[in-house]
Amino acid sequence: MPELPEVETTKRGIESHVVGKKIAQVIIRESRFRWPISRGFKQKVDGHIIRSIARRAKYILFELDHGYFMIHLGMSGSLRIVESKTILKKHDHVDFQLPTGKCLRFNDPRRFGSVLWLGKHPMKHALLNKLGPEPFAKEFSAEYLFLRARKRKVAIKNFIMDNHIVVGAGNIYANEALFISGIRPTRPAGKVTKTECERLVAAIIAVLKASIEMGGTTLKDFVGGDGKPGYFQQTLRVYDREQQPCKKCGTLIKALRIGQRSTYYCPNCQK
DNA sequence: ATCGCCTCCTGCGCGC
DNA sequence: TGCGCGCAGGAGGCGA
Numbered sequence: 361m362p363e364l365p366e367v368e369t370t371k372r373g374i375e376s377h378v379v380g381k382k383i384a385q386v387i388i389r390e391s392r393f394r395w396p397i398s399r400g401f402k403q404k405v406d407g408h409i410i411r412s413i414a415r416r417a418k419y420i421l422f423e424l425d426h427g428y429f430m431i432h433l434g435m436s437g438s439l440r441i442v443e444s445k446t447i448l449k450k451h452d453h454v455d456f457q458l459p460t461g462k463c464l465r466f467n468d469p470r471r472f473g474s475v476l477w478l479g480k481h482p483m484k485h486a487l488l489n490k491l492g493p494e495p496f497a498k499e500f501s502a503e504y505l506f507l508r509a510r511k512r513k514v515a516i517k518n519f520i521m522d523n524h525i526v527v528g529a530g531n532i533y534a535n536e537a538l539f540i541s542g543i544r545p546t547r548p549a550g551k552v553t554k555t556e557c558e559r560l561v562a563a564i565i566a567v568l569k570a571s572i573e574m575g576g577t578t579l580k581d582f583v584g585g586d587g588k589p590g591y592f593q594q595t596l597r598v599y600d601r602e603q604q605p606c607k608k609c610g611t612l613i614k615a616l617r618i619g620q621r622s623t624y625y626c627p628n629c630q631k
Numbered sequence: 632a633t634c635g636c637c638t639c640c641t642g643c644g645c646g647c
Numbered sequence: 648t649g650c651g652c653g654c655a656g657g658a659g660g661c662g663a
Contacts, residue, residue, distance in 0.1 A: 362657095394639070394659085418657080435656045436641075451641090470640045472657065487659085514634065523658070531656070619635065622655075 362433040364418055364495070364528035365571035370439050371415045374464060377441045378422075381458045382409045390453035394434060394474040397454070401477050405429060405456075417491050417527035421482055428482040434472030440465050492526045495568055500526050502558035509549040509557070516552050517545035518619045520564065529564055532599045533571070535624050537563040539598045544630040545623050546616075570595070598624040 362370070385406045391397035408424040415421070420439070421430045431439060444455075444463045454475060456464040466475065478485050493499040508525055509516075517538060520529045529537065538545050541559035543552060552560070574595075597607055601624060602615035611628040 394657090432657085434640090434658090468640095469642070470656085472640065512633080518634090521657095620637085620656090 362418065362435065362437060363530035363533060363571070364568055365574075367418045367420065367433060368415055368572050370433070371413060371420050374439060374441055375413055377460075377462060378410045378456075378458065378464055379412055380409065381460065382407065383424075384457040384459050387455040387457065388453070389455075390451075390471070393453075393468070393471050394432070395476060397475050398477055401429070401475065404477055416483075416488055417494075417523060419488065421478070427480045428478040430476055430478055430482065431466065432474045432476075434468060434470060434474065436470040437466065437468035437473035440467070490524055492522075492524050495526055495528045495564055500561060500565075502554065502561045505561055506552075506554050506557040509552060512549040514549050515545060515618050516543060516547045516549045516560075517621075517623060519549035520560070521621075526564070528568060531621050532596070533564065533567050535599045535622075536567045536597055539624075539626060539630060540567065542630055544627075545618055545625050598626060600624065 383405050386402050388397055388402060404427070405424065408426065411423040411425065413420060413422050419430045419432050421428050431437075433439065441462050442465050444457055444461055446463075446465075449467065451469040452465055452467045453471075454466040456466075458464065466473070476485075476487075478488075483489060493504070505520075505526070509519060512519060514522075517534050519525060520537070521531065521534050535545070537560060540563035541556060543556055543560060598613050600622075601613045603612050605611070606613055606626040606629060609626065609628050611626055613624050614627050616623050
């Protein structure tokens with residue numbers, strides 16, 4: 361399940377292969393995604409050079425001379441550079457063929473992903489213009505989080521997973537960050553103190569950074585299938601550890617659902 | 632404005 | 648071994 365670290369790793373991995381290269385042609389074998397690939401998409405990108413790529417939240421943006429398009433991996437998508445003649449696997453839905461004999465191949469079993477043309481002003485697009493700060497940006501501070509949380513009643517876990525507040529804290533990382541900062545996931549966001557916000561912000565940043573640093577390994581594994589992050593999984597403190605001893609105090613980890621999402625916490629360490 | 636639920640889709644793991 | 652079922656998950660959209 362690509363979370364922000366996997367998306368960042370993917371972006372870094374494909375960058376040198378695609379920037380400055382022309383899209384010889386795009387081959388769309390399946391266009392039914394979260395949003396269908398628009399009819400004019402092929403005509404818009406065929407023959408154009410990719411000037412740069414960037415990541416915003418979990419979106420990967422591709423800059424062409426006359427506009428941008430973006431790809432979201434959804435929860436089962438992967439984007440890899442392969443030799444053009446590489447035999448197609450199940451769910452290899454879109455190919456961006458490059459003049460180098462390679463191609464950028466988008467595979468997405470569950471089709472929660474998307475490939476969207478954005479036009480000349482990508483940040484004005486409805487999907488991007490309301491996003492909260494990147495977790496590594498200076499705007500994402502304890503001060504900011506605390507202020508945004510004023511009077512909010514939602515569980516703090518839902519709150520930090522809300523892309524309008526901060527992007528990139530997916531379910532796994534939200535669970536982990538709350539454990540690290542000693543905050544119970546069910547606490548109303550508005551009841552989390554300033555001091556706790558400081559710990560939480562630091563924890564979100566730390567857990568995402570650590571995961572990105574393991575990116576190579578994680579990527580290798582997550583690209584192979586749609587399984588959980590490989591190496592990083594060994595470092596998980598609470599996620600998917602129901603009834604297993606807390607790594608800090610030995611208390612058994614509890615599981616519950618918050619907003620339809622699996623939630624794990626240590627009833628002793630997290631207040 | 633805020634909140635909580637629903638939805639998209641496929642693969643997997645479980646129980647029988 | 649095979650079958651069917653339920654679950655998982657990112658995130659927009661909607662109704663209350």
